[in-house]
Amino acid sequence: MRIGILGTGDVGQALGRGFIVLGHEVKMGSRSAGNDKAVGWAKEAGGKASAGTFAEAASHGELVVLATLGSANESALKAAGPQTLRGKVVIDATNPLDFSGGAPQLAVGHTDSGGERVQRLLPGARVVKAFNTVGNAHMFRPRFPGGPPDMFICGNDDDAKKQVAAILSDFGWGTADLGPIESSRYLEPMCMAWVVYGARAGTWNHAFKLLRK
């Protein structure tokens, strides 16, 4: 499948590498065509990887991943082109974090969320929130003594969530579906729980798992 990744940071690179290992064709997009990180990533990732602008990555992808700084989502999505993303599955891996006070805090919550904002910015796209509740080092093929962790996801389109659950399975994750995109109000605070635990414990090697019986 052709995958567009909007974002050149650690998340875009980790997810991009995962998709490449699984045999997909990945274009990583950024604000400028010759972005060093995207070009370097593509060079390292091999023949099925390429770099371009946000618009080029959005147009390349049958499925698109949003992995930009949360406060920059709107400007990145406008550059990507909401029309281009109509009908496509868009995985929103971002968190609406505010770093103005030093330590990260959620910039929105309770009555709205970053995931809902992304869906409103892309009314024709099928947005699925995923990959926002774990560090990039564990996004592809996580290895934990307790077995595969679960990725909590949400979104309005059931078929899109099935596609994302299949991708998660290929990436080495179980899936826990929390319903419509409004559940981003609960998934984004889970990112903070992951970060706060890591800061207190002094380790970034943890992931969530839902125990069921």
Ligand SMILES: NC(=O)c1ccc[n+]([C@@H]2O[C@H](COP(=O)([O-])OP(=O)(O)OC[C@H]3O[C@@H](n4cnc5c(N)ncnc54)[C@H](OP(=O)(O)O)[C@@H]3O)[C@@H](O)[C@H]2O)c1
């Ligand atoms: N780091 C993690 O382990 C982790 C884990 C889970 C979720 N997340 C979330 O995933 C997202 C990506 O995180 P990250 O650490 O990989 O990268 P990041 O540093 O948060 O974001 C980098 C990307 O944001 C773009 N960007 C920055 N300012 C912009 C602006 N004003 N307009 C348009 N685009 C702009 C950059 O564009 P250029 O390429 O043009 O520079 C770059 O592609 C964030 O929302 C983060 O909260 C991170």
